[in-house]
Amino acid sequence: MAITFCHVSTVAHMPNEDRFGVIRLRGGRYERSGLPLAAASELARYERLVRNVARSLYLDDHPGRQRAPRGDQFDFELRLTSVESGSVVPVLERSASGGLFYGDNTEYFERSRVTINDALRSFNAGVPPRQFPQDCLDDFRVFGRTLTDNESFEFSDTEKSNNPAVLDVRTRQLISDYADLGYLDVETLLIGRVTGLRTQPTQFDFIVADTGKRVTGSYRGTAVWSQLRDVLGEGPRAQLAALTVVARKNDDGEISDISDVLSVELTLPDSWRARLQYLAELGDGWLDETSSAPTAGVLDAAEQVLLGCLDEGLQRPGIFPTSVGGIQLEWETATREARLTVMPDGGIETFWFSVADDAESGAAFRDDGIAQALSFIKEALS
Amino acid sequence: MSSEPEFPELREGEGVISDVTESLWRNASPAWVDSTGQITSQLFKAMPKDGGQLSVAQSRLVDAETHYNDFTSLGLFSSGVYFISVGQVLDAAARKSAPVRCVDDNGLVEAPQAHAFIDYRAMTGSQPEKVAGLLKRAALANGIAFCPPST
Numbered sequence: 352m353a354i355t356f357c358h359v360s361t362v363a364h365m366p367n368e369d370r371f372g373v374i375r376l377r378g379g380r381y382e383r384s385g386l387p388l389a390a391a392s393e394l395a396r397y398e399r400l401v402r403n404v405a406r407s408l409y410l411d412d413h414p415g416r417q418r419a420p421r422g423d424q425f426d427f428e429l430r431l432t433s434v435e436s437g438s439v440v441p442v443l444e445r446s447a448s449g450g451l452f453y454g455d456n457t458e459y460f461e462r463s464r465v466t467i468n469d470a471l472r473s474f475n476a477g478v479p480p481r482q483f484p485q486d487c488l489d490d491f492r493v494f495g496r497t498l499t500d501n502e503s504f505e506f507s508d509t510e511k512s513n514n515p516a517v518l519d520v521r522t523r524q525l526i527s528d529y530a531d532l533g534y535l536d537v538e539t540l541l542i543g544r545v546t547g548l549r550t551q552p553t554q555f556d557f558i559v560a561d562t563g564k565r566v567t568g569s570y571r572g573t574a575v576w577s578q579l580r581d582v583l584g585e586g587p588r589a590q591l592a593a594l595t596v597v598a599r600k601n602d603d604g605e606i607s608d609i610s611d612v613l614s615v616e617l618t619l620p621d622s623w624r625a626r627l628q629y630l631a632e633l634g635d636g637w638l639d640e641t642s643s644a645p646t647a648g649v650l651d652a653a654e655q656v657l658l659g660c661l662d663e664g665l666q667r668p669g670i671f672p673t674s675v676g677g678i679q680l681e682w683e684t685a686t687r688e689a690r691l692t693v694m695p696d697g698g699i700e701t702f703w704f705s706v707a708d709d710a711e712s713g714a715a716f717r718d719d720g721i722a723q724a725l726s727f728i729k730e731a732l733s
Numbered sequence: 734m735s736s737e738p739e740f741p742e743l744r745e746g747e748g749v750i751s752d753v754t755e756s757l758w759r760n761a762s763p764a765w766v767d768s769t770g771q772i773t774s775q776l777f778k779a780m781p782k783d784g785g786q787l788s789v790a791q792s793r794l795v796d797a798e799t800h801y802n803d804f805t806s807l808g809l810f811s812s813g814v815y816f817i818s819v820g821q822v823l824d825a826a827a828r829k830s831a832p833v834r835c836v837d838d839n840g841l842v843e844a845p846q847a848h849a850f851i852d853y854r855a856m857t858g859s860q861p862e863k864v865a866g867l868l869k870r871a872a873l874a875n876g877i878a879f880c881p882p883s884t
Contacts, residue, residue, distance in 0.1 A: 626768055638762050639809065641782055669771035672764050674780050681773060688774065688866040704863045706870070709830075711859055 371429060371443045372464050373510050379502040386434050386441065389497040389538075393504070394441065398429045400490040405463035407484035427460055467491075468506045471516035474525040488530045495523050496538040496597065534599040534607060541596055541606070542618060542658070544589035545582050555579050557609065560591060560651065568596065568609030578615035591654055593618045623657055626670045633672060643676035643695070652693045652718060653678040659725045665732070682732055689731045691724055699724045703731035738832030738855035750835040750849060753820030756792035757835065757849060758800040758878060760811035772815065772873060777851075778865035785854035785861075786836075792816070794839060794847035797879035803845035813880040815872040822851055825867035831860035 374397075380387040405427065433442040470480035470491070483491070495504060495518045505515035527535040547556030553576070555568045570579060582592040597611040617624065630653075633644040645653070653670070657680075660668065668680035668691070676695040681688070689703035697718035704711035712731070716724045743749070765773045779787040790800040797814040804811055819835045826833035832855040842848040853861050 622768060629768075630764070633764060637764055637810070639782075667769070669767045669769065669773060671767065671773040671775060673775065679773065679775065681771070683771075683870070688863075690774075690862075702859065702862060704859065704866065706867065711863065713859065 371460075372468075373440065373507045373512070374443065375440055375505040375507070375515065377503050377505060379499050381502060390441065392538075393495065393497055394429065394431060394443070396490070396494045396496075398427075400467060400487065400494050401429070401460060401463045402427045403487050403490050404466055404484055405459040407487055408462050408466065409459050411484075464506075465508075468508075468516035471506065471518055471522060472514075474522050474529065475517055477525075479529060488526070492523065492526050492530055492532065493536055494518065495520075496536050498523065534601055536597055536610065537600055538595070538597050538613070539606075541594045541598065541609070542591060543594070544584060545579050545592060545594075546584065546589050548576070548579050548583050550576065555583075555612075557594070558589075559606065560655070564606070566598075566606060566608050568594075568612060570612040575612050575615065579612070582615060582617060590624060591618045591658075592616065618658055619654070619661070620667070623667060623670070627654060627657070630670065630672050630678060637672065638674050642674045645672055645676055645678050646695065648697060649676060649678055649693050649695060652697055652699075652721075653680070656680065656691065656693060656699070656721055656725065659721050663725050663729050665725070665729060682728065684732055687731060689728050691728055701727045701731075703728070740832065740834065740852060740855045743836065744838070744841065746841050747836050747838045750791070750819050750837050752793070753818060753823065755819045755835075756816045756878070757789035757819065757822070757851070758792065758795070758797050758814050758816050759787075759789050759872070760801060760804045760809070760814055763810055763812040766812045772869060774862070774865040774869040776815065776865075777817070777868035777872070778861055779851075779853045785856070786850040786852060788842075789835075789849050789851060790845060790847040791837065791839065791849050795845075800845060800847065801879050801881060807844060811881070814878045816875055816878045817868050817871045818875075821871040822864075822868065825864050825871065826860075828867060829860055829863045831856050831864050833864065 376390060380389070429443045431441050431443055434440065435442060466482055466484075470483040473480040473483075498504070498518070498520055500520055503517055503519035505517050507515040524535055527533075541557070541559060542561070543557050543559040545555055545557055549555065553570050555570060557566050557568050558564070559566065570576060582590050584590050593616045594609075595613040596609045597613065598606045598609050601607045619627070627650060630645055631647075631650050635644050636642055637644055657668075657670075660680075666682065668682050671679045671681065673679050673692065677692050679690055679692045681690050683689075686707050687703055687705055690701065692700045694700060699716040699718065699720055700713070701716070701724050702711070702713040712727075714724070714727055759776060761772055761776055765776050767773075777787065779785050790803075795803070797816065801811055801814050822833060822835055834852045835849060836852050837849045839846070839848050853864070856864070
């Protein structure tokens, strides 16, 4: 998919020469139809990067000035005027209302675009960029933070250019290394539990569900504080929440902390969550003197399975403890009964049978086989 | 050629219940009744400690409320009494080609009173699982026989 940016004074019919290079968004989400909403924030970051690099270039050329022209004199805006098919090709055009910078100085935006492209090529070649302004590294390193491993942005002068400048996760890591930050900001979804919340400083404590790693996060604004408070809980049985965050990854690719929270959502519907909470409060002997309560590990695994049920579009199962400390999920249709049992050791056992005839099937999975187990159940119920 | 199921011999004082209309009470642990009203098939599946004998009480000897009180007086928890008939037990087993019988052992078990058991001991493989699933359906269709006032 490719995007056309143009720098325009009005968004009427823009001549091709106002097209602001060619950006092609490739891989992952960008290979499907439509423009992912994440692209909007990335294009905004690109606009900011272009503007700030242009300012820096201007100041280099005008050493007597303390700052670039302000307001209309340095107005720069990119307009998304169309999205072309292929990979995502957004058509960006420059928008400027005239003034000092537009006209005599409009070259700075074009130079900025070229400088950014050259810097990307340098980073990817393993060579430090010669001309990239150091004071714009912060803008550079946040650009592309929604990229996943199989996605990239390509920047070309024209549609037929053969040597696009590429920004992908690897390039971002190289930029981060060059800036000597020791971390890489990424925008990502984290599932886990908020176990502490403070206002001074504005921080919260978070346990990542799949690794158990504890990280400290920062947030901004009372709205986010309120959302975090809603999911705040004590200890390991705090409600499981999905946080879209800007997280910092260290050189090992591990999340070291959370620098901002963009959204907070509970991950299970109320009745599902309440049922798990009920099971979490069971003690040994809940059925008879020999029965065991589900362990925290079993509860976590069951929660992951239920999250998978939502992803697979499966109806809410009956959620029950087993006498030996497992959790059994049960589905019933007019013709079939299906079970998925999280065993005390974390393994998963599945079984279904037909009410009407002799058909039946069962399978066992390891604790990392949730997706396969749910596929088994989904097929049984379809 | 099919062979006869190999049930253990009945003990002295035990007898097979032949009245297919007899209702068999079964207390449900609160944890085995989901907030959606669904009950688990485990309610009708003998646990390992049961040795293939699923405890029930007989309606001809005790009513559902009395059975609830007997059961909870033992320190056990119940959110109510469900029931299936002997005929439903035999039908469920027949549909899954599973050997089953309902055995009256009242008097041999100290408590609760009117004790009987559904005998799963001759079943093999997945038969107990499937029969339990069908009995769960039957119990839900029958409706709850006694629900304590507080639940």
